[in-house]
Amino acid sequence: MTAPRAALSIILAFALVGCGGGGSSAPPITGGVSPTPSPTPTTSACSLRAQQDFADSVLNEWYLFPNLLANANPASFNALQDYLDARVAPARAQSRDRFFTFATSIAEENALISSGATAGFGIRLFYDTSNNRVFVTEAFEGGNGFAAGLDRGSEITAIGTSSANLQSVATLMASGGPQAVVNALGPGTAGTVRVLRFVQPGGATFERSITKTEFALDPISDRYGVQVLDDGGKRVGYLNLRTFIIADAATQLRQAFGQFAAQGVTELIIDLRYNGGGLVNVADTMGDLMGSGRIGQVWSRTVLRPSKAAENETRLFESEANAIAPTRIAFITTNASASASELVVNSMIPYLGDNMALIGGNTFGKPVGQFGFDLEACDLRVRAVTFQTVNANDQGEYFTGLASVVPNTCRAEDDFSRPLGDPSEASIATALDFLGGRSCTAIGQSAAGDIASSGADAPQRGSAVIDLPETEALRPRRPSPAQIDIPGLF
Structure with missing residues (x-):
């Protein structure tokens, strides 16, 4: 079965007692893992056991970590999601599937993407x-x-x-x-x-x-989503993208970068602090808009389990009319930044290196994504972890968050007292400091140690970090x- 990139979804999943993450891009995968259900199913066709059997067929054929699937007795569960959680528990224990595999409604997910409401x-x-x-x-x-x-x-x-x-x-x-x-x-x-x-x-x-x-669910706010900030006479483009899940986000991104291109902006602050991910094809468009002069070079690679290696794909930078060639980027992130947001940041590392930084806090850590497998007559979509994304350098092991791989990080508060887009808001001010070569303090992240920031007089790797109050969605x-x-x- 061919799985075109437009059908991939990389979405947030937060670990909170049985909640999961996922999303959709069109079209989901619907065939190749189970027989097509009849148009008008009997009760048994959509029984819990039938749904569990469908989920098993998906996982057994497509799950990215086949060696991390557990056996589970279907009769011991009263809900499909609980059964899925049990089957992928070994991967969750290794932080490779923190409730990223889940069941959802086909109709509700499709309506969200198409209507944007x-x-x-x-x-x-x-x-x-x-x-x-x-x-x-x-x-x-x-x-x-x-x-x-x-x-x-x-x-x-x-x-x-x-x-x-x-x-x-x-x-x-x-x-x-x-x-x-x-x-x-x-x-x-x-x-x-x-x-x-x-x-x-x-x-x-x-x-x-x-x-x-x-x-x-307007992906880019008309109030503060796109601005050109004046930092001591230098123009800095500010973009706040709320979500990748709304299809219209691609159109709004093109309009935003059109403003940057028209004003000659080459330094960016990309604010993804609450962006849990969404559609991979929207993330691809965002990459293209930062890829002027890189057409044909590798943006990212999608890697499936060995038995599905024929479905692996390399996505190259493509031409976009409003594309710019950024020289420096400050990405604002928090623990709510995940999936497609992380894909964009990771994919820019080979091209910007020390000229980019993570600002704010460490990201969630989700370098994997899901395909959607539909049991249409039951309005059931199983979103199973099926692929990992890596950048042009084949880097994609950031299950502990991007602070472990981004060359530079700057710790900053998410300052609720000031509006988003305000240059004096703590994270935006720190982003401007990085772009201006001024010093900052590193983000601390427990799994991989402290990551040093950059800029004049910046602390070195292993230096002390600031511990700020933590917030959760x-x-x-x-x-x-x-x-x-x-x-x-x-």
């Missing part, structure tokens, strides 16, 4: 892991949350179905941890109403009744397709 408040929520406070890190302009006054830096302090039964976030966290907050926010369906008490960055407190509705145990790819989305 989902239901919710239209906000991203992260929590302080030490103090158990919940903050809005970003608001989508078309959501009711933004209309009600929620935006970056707002702290949600209480949640209820009405003003009469508000529960404080502190109480929810104390009783049930982050999942209790997720439960209090209610189901992700249009029409769900919650009363939220929140404090804006300036200190004003509000209590609003907010209804979840369908809203657009708030996410349900069983996330929706949109929540899989867009960390913290509600």
